[in-house]
Structure formats: structure tokens, C-alpha cells
Amino acid sequence: MGLLVDGVWQDQWYDTKSTGGRFERQASRFRNFVTADGGPGPTGEGGFRAEAGRYHLYVSLACPWAHRTLIVRALKGLEDAISVSVVDPFMGKEGWTFAAPDPILGKTRLHEVYTAADPTYSGRVTVPVLWDKARGTIVSNESAEIIRMLNSAFAAVTDVAIDLYPAPLRAEIDAVNDLVYPDVNNGVYRSGFATTQAAYEEAVAQVFRRLDWLEERLARQPYLAGDVLTEADVRLFTTLVRFDAVYVGHFKCNIRRIADYPALSGYLRALYQLPQVRPTVDFTHIKRHYYESHKTINPTGIVPVGPALDLDAPHDRGPAAFAAAQTP
Numbered sequence: 001m002g003l004l005v006d007g008v009w010q011d012q013w014y015d016t017k018s019t020g021g022r023f024e025r026q027a028s029r030f031r032n033f034v035t036a037d038g039g040p041g042p043t044g045e046g047g048f049r050a051e052a053g054r055y056h057l058y059v060s061l062a063c064p065w066a067h068r069t070l071i072v073r074a075l076k077g078l079e080d081a082i083s084v085s086v087v088d089p090f091m092g093k094e095g096w097t098f099a100a101p102d103p104i105l106g107k108t109r110l111h112e113v114y115t116a117a118d119p120t121y122s123g124r125v126t127v128p129v130l131w132d133k134a135r136g137t138i139v140s141n142e143s144a145e146i147i148r149m150l151n152s153a154f155a156a157v158t159d160v161a162i163d164l165y166p167a168p169l170r171a172e173i174d175a176v177n178d179l180v181y182p183d184v185n186n187g188v189y190r191s192g193f194a195t196t197q198a199a200y201e202e203a204v205a206q207v208f209r210r211l212d213w214l215e216e217r218l219a220r221q222p223y224l225a226g227d228v229l230t231e232a233d234v235r236l237f238t239t240l241v242r243f244d245a246v247y248v249g250h251f252k253c254n255i256r257r258i259a260d261y262p263a264l265s266g267y268l269r270a271l272y273q274l275p276q277v278r279p280t281v282d283f284t285h286i287k288r289h290y291y292e293s294h295k296t297i298n299p300t301g302i303v304p305v306g307p308a309l310d311l312d313a314p315h316d317r318g319p320a321a322f323a324a325a326q327t328p
């Protein structure tokens with residue numbers, strides 16, 4: 001675990017001293033957008049046109065943010081158009097590494113991919129990374145924006161016509177994301193990485209207040225934004241699927257389990273059982289990464305054997321429904 005300072009790798013754990021024991025996540029630095037015509041997106045510069053074979057994703061199968069991009073790539077039928085490298089589950093002194101040199105740049109450490117894009121980069125070296133093979137640089141390292149690009153820019157290179165961010169539901173999706181991101185997706189990290197009792201208790205209470213709220217919503221409707229599956233569901237799913245296996249124990253989010261919430265656990269199983277989603281879930285990487293890498297939390301690195309989860313059990317949510325993509 002570490003970060004780059006002016007392009008030089010430094011091994012250090014998160015600094016929570018200056019924030020009263022609270023973990024604060026850094027904003028992502030590469031913020032360009034792939035677009036259908038190569039014009040600039042909402043942030044960053046233009047020149048990144050959607051083309052089959054041009055882009056590469058660096059992911060960790062353990063990481064919930066990277067997992068979002070793998071799910072959207074699969075739901076949008078982009079597996080052949082966008083290649084993927086998977087980092088080793090263990091994140092040690094060199095940060096994320098590859099078991100074998102990566103096929104694009106021949107690197108063995110993810111921080112070398114960052115310095116290949118910007119030799120003076122300063123900041124954390126995170127997954128996911130969307131790499132442009134044509135320009136030899138990083139398009140984006142912000143998962144929330146990468147999933148938007150995968151959803152919207154690649155219509156010409158896929159025959160899957162579903163829309164995970166349909167115009168009529170955008171306000172609702174944004175509103176849900178604005179609650180789920182701080183309270184749940186990042187809330188579990190704020191609970192687990194807190195270094196004072198007060199910071200932990202504040203974070204864990206916030207996680208469960210929001211899970212209670214989500215339980216109530218998902219008892220009333222099949223998906224977070226209504227009747228169709230959207231990016232809001234993908235974003236919640238990647239935290240839910242890790243929750244009982246990792247966040248309950250390792251991050252001390254143990255007031256309740258997802259298994260104790262009937263609607264949330266049925267919803268989790270429904271999403272997990274989608275044929276595009278299930279192959280993206282790797283519990284070996286998920287459990288090994290957290291329990292082996294975070295030595296300040298789990299010094300022995302021992303990975304617990306349980307819990308026994310049956311995500312293949314039946315659910316009551318019916319077949320998946322998606323919004324149809326509008327032809328431009």
C-alpha cells in the first residue's frame with residue numbers, strides 16, 4: 001500500500017491523523033471521457049473515440065469500484081471490444097501488482113502504468129484504470145465515470161441495446177447514488193479504516209441507517225430507481241456482495257448482516273444470478289485481498305473460512321428488466 005509522489009513510489013498507509021481518525025477518500029485524477037465521436041465529455045479533454053479493441057481495463061476482482069466496470073462491460077456486451085488485466089489480490093509494499101507482466105505495457109506494478117501515463121503523477125494508484133492503447137495514456141481512473149462511458153459511448157461496437165442510465169430516470173439514479181455512495185459504498189471503508197472509536201461508531205451507524213432505508217425501498221420496488229435495473233443497482237451490488245463475506249468481520253460492519261434483511265438479500269441474489277454478473281464475482285480474490293493486505297486491521301493475514309453463503313438460492317424478484325437504449 002502506498003502512493004506516488006512526483007512519479008516516485010512511496011510505501012505508506014492511509015493518513016488519518018489529520019482528520020481525527022476518519023478515512024477520507026481522495027478524488028480521482030484522470031477524468032477524460034470516451035465518447036462516440038471523440039468529442040470531449042463532461043470533464044477532461046477530447047480525442048478518445050469509442051472503438052473496438054482500443055481500450056483496456058486494469059481491474060482488481062476484489063475491488064468494489066473496479067467490479068462496477070466489469071459488470072457494466074458484461075451487461076453491455078463489450079467483452080470483445082474492451083480487454084482486461086486483473087491484478088493480484090494481495091496488495092503489499094508495491095501496491096497493486098500483476099502475477100505476470102501485463103500484456104499492454106509489460107509492467108508488473110500498477111504504479112508503472114500510472115507513470116507511463118504521467119511520469120510526474122502524484123496521488124494514489126487505484127483500480128479501475130481505463131487505458132487508451134492508441135494514445136498510450138490513462139483515460140480515466142474514476143469508476144463512476146468509466147461506467148457511464150461504457151454505457152453511453154459504445155453503441156456502434158455492441159449489439160446490446162440496454163441503457164443503464166436512461167434519461168427519464170437520471171434524476172432518481174443520481175439522487176440514490178448520492179446517498180448510497182457516502183453511506184454504503186464508502187461508508188464500509190470509513191467504518192473499517194477508522195482509527196478512533198468515535199470515527200468508527202459514526203461511520204458504522206451511517207452504514208446501517210442507509211441499509212435500513214434501502215431494505216424498505218427494495219421491499220416496495222424491484223430495483224433502486226424503479227422497475228428497471230440501472231447503474232444505481234450495479235453500484236450498490238458490488239458493496240452488498242462483499243458485505244457478509246468481508247465487511248461484517250474485517251470492517252466491523254456487524255450490527256446486522258445482509259442475510260438478516262429479506263428484501264436486500266433477495267435483491268442481492270437476483271443480481272448475482274444474472275448470467276452476465278455471476279462470472280464477475282470472485283470470492284477468493286475478494287476475501288484474500290482484504291484479509292491479507294490490510295495488515296493494520298488483520299496482522300496475521302489469516303483469511304476466515306466462512307461465512308457459508310448461498311447466493312444461488314431462489315429469489316422473488318422475477319426476471320431482470322432493463323430500459324431499452326434510445327437510438328441517437
Ligand SMILES: N[C@@H](CCC(=O)N[C@@H](CS)C(=O)NCC(=O)O)C(=O)O
Binds near residue numbers: 065124
Ligand atoms: N474513486 C475511485 C476509487 C477506487 C479505489 O479506491 N480503489 C481501491 C481498491 S478497492 C484502490 O485501488 N486502492 C488503492 C489505494 O488507495 O492505494 C473509483 O471509484 O474509481
